[in-house]
Amino acid sequence: MGNVLVMILAGGEGKRLWPLTADRAKPSVPFGGRYRLIDFVLSNFVNSKFFKIKVLTQYKSNSLNTHLNRGWRLARILDHYIEAVPAQQNLGPKWYEGSADAIYQNLNIITDEEPDYVCVFGADHVYKMDVSQMLKFHIETQADLTVAAKPVSLEEAKGFGVIEVDKDLRMIAWEEKPPEPKPMPSDPTRALASMGNYVFNTDVLVRELQRDAEKESSIHDFGRNIITDMYKRSRVYAYDFETNIIPGQPANEKGYWKDVGTLDAYYVANLDLVSASPTFDLYNKRWPVRTHRAQIPPAKFVHSTGERIGVATNSLVSDGCIISGGRIERSILFPNVRINSFSQVEESIIFEGVDIGRHTRIRNTIIDKGVRIPPGTEIGYDIEADRARFFVDEVGHVVVAKNTLID
Template sequence: MKDVLAVVLAGGKGSRLEPLTRDRAKPAVPFGGNYRIIDFTLSNCLNSDIRKILVLTQYKAMSLDRHITLGWRSYLCRELGEFIDVIPPQQRIDDKWYQGTADAVYQNIYALEQERPKHVVILAGDHIYKMDYGKLVASHEENNADVTIAALNVSLEEATQFGVMQVDRENRIIGFQEKPAKPKHVPGDPNHALASMGIYVFNAHFLFDELCKDATLPESSHDFGKNIIPANIDSRRVFAFPFLDENRKEQAYWRDVGTIDSYFNANLELTSVDPPLNLYDLDWPVRTFQPSTPPAKFVFDSGERRGEAHDSIVSSGVIISGGCVTQSVIGPQSRINSYAEVDQSIIFGRVSVGRHAKLRRTIVDKDVVIPEGIEIGYDHAADRARGFTVTESGVVVVARGENIAT
């Protein structure tokens, strides 16, 4: 994989995840207690032996940049030609923000060309999954392809939010529609369609030529799914690569956590006895920044109060001091005080839940003090009156640093 360069697109606004993305980019949103969303894509790169990585940022990138600087650069050795570089918009070619996924790569084409890769792997930094990109590149080479797209079977209802592909018996793509209103189903399976995962392998020279060509088209959206891919299906060798899940469960695991509800559900799935995503697989580790924090601590067992957690993820530095946590994810250095109840909730780092407070189906962002005796997630009218976000499914979100009136 020495001739492979990975480009991670991490510049999206993540507006559907607000207020969690009010102060950070979507890939920097915490997930599963210890992790950030982008950690899964970056871990896939390292586990696939891809050692040259460019992360393209744009909106609210400071938190993401800090996370990668503190937690990821130590894994790679610049002297051996290995690196992970965070690249903000350079405006070397245009003075505009990135106009689409292809434009984001085009505006950084000089950085790509300097590495002289044979293949370029384009990745999104905001999905949760495990995948060996080495197998994807090997399939690309075996097919003598110009482009290879990772593909996932999804329901027809879900397919309206994806690029949908039709393939022949050799998995060569013969049709592609971006987010069609009426997706074409997989032959023999009227309930599912073949969706693009937004993961591409390009021959480098072909990619550079196509990006330069697309940049001159004023009518183009400068997007891989809308423009680059459809324009080359008939004339070039474009193949699909069926998703091979390194999570090694009965059902393939891939999650787009782009909405509050999908993000909430994906986190709570981790608390089940046999979670669909295995975070404990030493053969496919998920890496992240691990600060120097003490172990989690559970305090009091006096009969009237007990620090306890059931079916939950409790991160390092947490103190559960006489409170009760059930089916929840508790982020680093948070504290659950006496008689507090936290049920089906996600608590980010450095949160203090006051005595006798009760949280249900609630996400609490960092650096929030939950006052004593308050109830959140029980009366949605009261939650909205306090300025909290409440989703259609009833998930309440308390924004970062929120000053909560009692």
């Protein structure tokens, strides 16, 4: 299919996920017990057999860089690589001003690699996708640009860039967050929402970025500036994500794509994983979600006397966890969490290295790394008391920030 370069946009600040993004970039936010958000897009490309990948970083990238360096080393002798590219201010003393500007400031990477096609993807969504099928569609339609798109309800489409297409899926109109989205030709109840993932012919990408850079009024964003102008004079197509086929994928997962850009969306997507038959399947051996795995011992459950029982139900419990006489229900525990005796954790997400003391009750809470919860603490039972000590989002999820000291 030609020489392909992948460029992952991983510089996002993720303000709506604060305080989880207080010390890390959005793509580095932990997810699902052992992963980072960026693992999903990287797994998709590696599983699709794309092995030349540049990850463009910017905001608080230390934990992201560490994760990539330790967990995502490919065979360089085969010309396979995943490399972090920090913001270098190649064009003067300024940071990236938008998604398109991030690529424009790194055009030297494209000219050095000389690819036939460039895939420009985001780094902070949860989904599975065989990108080779999208590239095949791009080549067969002789497109200059192909935009990955997901059919969504007309109401949901109001929050996305919406693509209007003809019967061949060629783009004929684009609207950013329209009040009345145009439906798909084949389904009047749904519209095509842009997923923010693109396949470009290299020469077209370079030309469009240079054209956009010359416009003083531009905010240098792919959705708001590049696509809105480009489809009128070039061959721009929408790739229907729901036609993508993943080997071993259960029927209910087809078309699954989650933007976990808010704390509520993040919380709901995580807790869906503990269901008996979750919509998103982490256990598909034919399409594994890959990540860095530390060398730590298995999880351990101890004590079984009276009310002092170490037990977890409908939960994900990672390596290194010790459930020492506490109860876990519908929760996710990242590595090296300790739950001490007579404690209860319900519908919560507990990050790595958290220690929860005896006789503690926690529910509807996200606890970030390195927090020690003193014995007898209650979180998630008195919303006003929680607001006085922690962050509480608009729907009532409590977030205990990283390394918080609790008296």
